[in-house]
Amino acid sequence: MNFKNIVGHEDIIRHFKGSIETGNISHAYIINGEADSGKKMLARAFARTLQCEEGATEPCGKCQSCIQALNMNHPDIITVTHEKTDVLSVNEIRQQIVDSIGIKPYKGKYKIYIVPDAQLMNEQAQNALLKTIEEPPEYGIIILITSNIDKLLPTVCSRCMVLNTKPVRERDMLEYLVKELGLTEDRAYFCLDFAQGNLGKAIKLAKNEEYSAIVDSVVSVLKKIHELDVDDLTTAVSHIEKFKLSIDDYMDLMMMWYRDVLMLKVTGNIDKLLFKQEYSTMKVQAGLMSFQDIEDKIDAITRAKERLAVHANFDVTMELLLLTLKEN
């Protein structure tokens, strides 16, 4: 992946290229933005360009360094990993960064550490990293990638160059989805509306083979949510459980449903709806619910999503959620 293949993110790319041209490269970066928004891709393209033997503002793609970077086995581009899904521990930071950054790069001009999921570093881990960020060796570069910069200590943030991803322009995304991925325009628009400027999210949805089934399921559950009795709720939960592996997409689509209802209530305009074909049901629901009701439901989905992310009990979480969505 070169900068020129990246869709959107012009500001960040301009910043990276500018710093390469002027030689004014930071020792520590934070790339912040929502999941799947392209942060890792940007970090890798930057690392690859910095290590390229040609020293230009795009990687040449031909030198040994470029080839190794492309094959993900460049000895001086290190991606930090973590064993547990919910924490990046102090030992992992010590073993993979602090203890090895003092060893000079094997071949490159730099030794670059990419830290995905940096928001998972606990306080100890961040403090362990802080000293390295404060006094890095001349060749050391650390790129922290995070979907939640609020989880990083102010002392860490203040020593890093912070770059925030921005939504990708709609027409650029549409072009990519239609020309590169071969989606029909209808489906591309659906993915586009769903992803709200996040191309990675749109691609993930487009490539999800279960995609149509998930959309149908969300519609079938939410359409009749107010009529469900307790038995129906249990049936609905076991139905949703079939999509457990895509539960993030599922929950996002549920959220989009209520955004649609809200939009309809505020503007009465159907053009902007994601679930256009469900217009009549949505109109009824918009009449039944107050603004506060709708916002409460969106909040409830957000909270359920967070709980599932930390492995809360699936059935209990979903049952509670459906109860909240059902009540007025």
Ligand SMILES: [Zn+2]
């Ligand atoms: Zn090269």
